[in-house]
Amino acid sequence: MKSQKTKTKKHQKQNQKPPTEQGEETPSEFAFTVTKVAVSQICRSVGFKAAESSALETLTLVAAKYLQQLASRAASYSHVAHRSESNLVDLTNALNDVSSGQGFPGASALNRNCMLDSGVLKEIAGFVRHGCEIPFAKPIPRSKNAHANSVCCKKENDRGSRSLHLHIPKWLPAFPDERSYNKECQGPVCNRSEKLWENSEFPEGERFNFGGYKWEVLGGDLAKEREKVRFKIGVKGNNGVGFGVDLRNGVCRGGKRVRWNVGDVIDDDQHCLFKPRRSLS
């Protein structure tokens, strides 16, 4: 019966795309259902023969809350210690906190003893040693999305590129994709999904018509050494009516002036709405 239950669930997961459709499960619902199966397995191992569905759901909710509470406490301990990854000490602290309501051996002398010499850990070790192992009814396929979003996995991949730059300290964030700053790496292979978000709407380097104007969109890749660029706004240009703002005060203290001539935009030969124009003055 149990295996049947999981089978239907898996079927639902495969079809799970838009959560708005009827009969589909959102990821949290799916997680809840999987937890319910696990909890019912535990209940059966304890000795129950059957369960009221409301009672089972309540116990499932409590179990999920317990897990999340444990995780968030451990995460907050690691954040207090200026770490992003949690370790055993954080988890032990969290376990001590969570089980302090019921009490455990050695709870009174937590500060005196070593943190890892915790009664809770020993109880869990005893549970593992003496309890029988009940694996989950069915293996769950790991979702590909979770892998892509997982920070840990990303870090693992970064280590390869990091080995090239040993002088860079480990705590610095990883370099962006090499294609975003190195022109030699760019080519027809360039994958659209890996572009900068600024360019995500427009195909790179293409001209296209938008609102009567032809716009040229430049790529987001910046050369390492660039010329100094000056912008000018509010100065009458050579071939068009200029308009703009004087940026000398307030935000732009550098005294840079930005220039944008309307004539340039309409002109067929120089489509440069986004292209910074080298200033003449």
Place this chain on the structure above:
Amino acid sequence: MNHNNNFQQSSDGRHDDDAALTEFLSSLMGYTPTIPDELVEHYLAKSGFQCPDVRLIRLVAVATQKFVAEVATDALQQCKARQAAVVKDKRDKQQKDKRLILTMEDLSKALREYGVNVKHQEYFADNPSTGMDPASKEE
């Protein structure tokens, strides 16, 4: 790796405990908790817990499993105690109902010890005999 270092630094002169803990952690590698790793990872990621170490994920799973098992055991004791409290002559008639069923009543009593106050509507759909008067229940 990280926590192993911490572990070694912070516990000099406690070799027995250290050895036991190390052994326990390494035994988690071969242990399959009832709560699957994927599910635990989902909840951990939701709560902002980052850790590449499988052993810690298993530890969280085992801790949760232990908690659920304890609550369920308490509920089972409540259930047995309730059934034992019935007067002897009635017991034969209720033999049918003596199956061990996880009910809201027992669960809420068990959870109260863990600081969870459950006040849940007992749904009529849970049990066909709910709401009937006790006399007709026995028949």
